[in-house]
Amino acid sequence: MIELLPLLLFFGAIFVLLLGYSVAYSLAGTGLIFAAIGIMTGHFEASFLEAVPNRLFGIMNNSVLIAVPLFVFMGVMLEKSKIAEDLLDTMATLFGPIRGGLGISVTVVGMLLAASTGIVGATVVTMGLLSLPTMLRRGYDPGVATGTICASGTLGQIIPPSIVLVLLGDVISSAYQQAQLEQGIYSPKTITVGDLFLGALIPGLLLVCAYIAYLIFKAIVHPETVPAIPKEERDKVDNMFHRVIFALLPPVFLVGLVLGSILGGWATPTEAASVGALGAMLLAMARRCFTLSILKDVMRSTTQVSSMVFIILVGASIFSLVFRGFGGDDLVREFLTDLPGGVFGAVALVMLVIFLLGFFLDFIEITFVVVPIVAPILLAMGLDPVWLGVMIALNLQTSFLTPPFGFALFYLRGVAPASISTMQIYKGVIPFIMIQLVALMALAQWPALATWLPTLVYG
Template sequence: MMEFLPLLLFVGAIFVLLLGYSVAFALAGTGLLFAAIGAYTGHFDSVFLEAIPNRLFGIMNNEVLIAVPLFVFMGVMLEKSRIAEELLDTMALLFGPMRGGLGISVTLVGMLLAASTGIVGATVVTMGLLSLPTMLRRGYDPSIAAGTICASGTLGQIIPPSIVLVLLGDVISSAYQQSQLDRGIFSPDTVTVGDLFLGALIPGLMLVGAYILYIVFKAITKPELVPAIPAEERDAVNNLGSRVLKALVPPVLLVGLVLGSILGGLATPTEAASVGAVGAIVLSMARKSFSLNVLREVMRSTTQVSSMVFVILIGASIFSLVFRGYGGDDMVRDFLTELPGGVVGAMLLVMLVIFLLGFFLDFIEITFVVIPIVAPILLNMGLDPVWLGVMFALNLQTSFLTPPFGFALFYLRGVAPDSISTMQIYRGVIPFIAIQLIALALLAYWPSLATWLPDLVYG
């Protein structure tokens, strides 16, 4: 019976989550309950509970994680500065003559917002409010319009600077150090957030290209589903070139400043995030949309999102300590190493489990609960940490699109008109989920898609 306790602990946490309880308190509560039962029956070592204060202090003292509230602040401030609205209007006019041009413009704006905000909810809601009515009015198929907006909004998960890459960078770094110690290797080498940023750049751009190719394919095969903007409407616009420069240059400069300082080794991710936060304030002032009320709203939203992330991290840390106290990590390691197919079989199973969990759990819970358990085992099997981190990030991106609990679907459903049904939104995202899985397979087959750029930059 005792060997099944780690599995019961995990199943118990999933059950409590499905009952609708808060993620952080469900994880912490389930862990503490099983720890209390185990301590009472003499099957659990209380040393693991004594490690909780040190673990929590380590979380709150982690300099890398300070980048999370700073990047959130940057994203929310840029949202309030109406940069997305201007980008969408300008790009729609630029690509308007093409069939599918509106869909392509939404994808490109999603890429730019991903690189400048990295907040999926804000991107999906903003594009849903601004682009969806326009696409429907121009005759776009509702499913294609909804799927394009949802998928483009999730690009913030993989295109740096991404909050999920910051969180994964911390988790993968700890897992890499643990795997080195497990093999008796005492090395100062580690995996940085900058490594993951570089590793995710090519797969992220590849995903953008695949989305655009899908829209072009639809424009060729079924042009009536993705019509062009009428010529008379395009001709009524003056000074398109200056509008494009005005809309594109500020966010591109800000992204270049933030990413360039990280990738060039001039600043840590935390320092670059602070530069981005200040830059977002400057952009907001330049657009004359900055005020004390706006600052108050941005700080309130930043506090809410950051508190959610850190409370979940605390709950997940308690859960993982109890899981290890019951020998759960040993059970998982033995199971994965004994699978047929060796490291390939283990990697396939882990990626399948993460994909299936994405139907029910958010990327934060998976990042803090599942990945710290499986990552050291996979790294001990000889996998590259940067490639592994990017694979996780690309897989976690699908959790925003997979029904029934994909958050991007909820965000769009909340702002979509009643004329669009939930099933139309679900049907619209299925091709984009397939594209993400194909991208995942390509990355698995060619790991150099993630490792080439970090090796080139850092040698």
């Protein structure tokens, strides 16, 4: 019976979540209820709960996590000050003469906005409001338009600097240290957020290139689905050079500065995020879009998102502590190590579970609840921590894009006009899901796609 308690705890939390209760309180509440039952029946040691205060103070003292609100502030400021909107208009005009050019501009701007914001919902909604009406008005096929927006919006999962990678980096680092201790290895090597940023850079850029290649393919095979912007509309734009200089280069430079300072080792993710937040404010001021009202909106949105992240982290910490108190980590370890296929079978099953959970849980819950349980076990099998982190991020991105439960599809459905059917959105993302799966298999086949750059830079 005691071996079933960790499973009952896990599925009990999923059941409460499906009832519609808040994620943080579902995780913490389920954990505490099961802990109370375990204490009364003698199956749980109350001393495990004494570690809760230390865990909470550890969250508050974690300097890496300070980067989360700063990155959110940077992205929301770029959105609220209309910098993202001008960036999209400029890119659309720049690529307008070619078929599929508008879709390419949406992909590139979605990549930049997703990287700076890092929140899938915010990016998809923003791109849906800004670009979907424009694409439909200019004759784009609804499926291509919605698929491009959903796919580019989820790029924030894998393109650095990304909040997903910041959170994963912190969890993977702890899991790596735990795996070493369990094996009796005392190595000075640590895994940083910068390692994950470098590891995700090549797969992320290859993914963007694959999206663009698909749009070019559509332009060649079915040109009517991705028409060019009419010449008379392009001729209305005055001084294109001026627009590129003042609308395109500043935000691109800001994102490059933030990412470059982390990858170059000149700044920690937290320091670089603070530079990004300050830079976003300076850009808004330079464009005369910085007002007290906008600042209040940005701070309110940042507070909401950051509070959500950290309260979920608190709930997940309590849940995982109770799960370990019931011996859940030992149960998972035995199950994964006994699977046929060895390491390959264990990784395949974990990736499948994470993919399915991505239908119901956001990346924050999966990062804080599932990854701390399975990552130490997989790393103890000899897997590279950077490769594992990038695989999880890419897997979650695919999950968020897959019908019928993909979060990105729900977000776009919420802002898409009534003339766009849900089935058109589902059909539109299918080619991009195929691209994602190919990328996932390529990364599994050639781990060097994720490990080569960190090894080259950091040794």
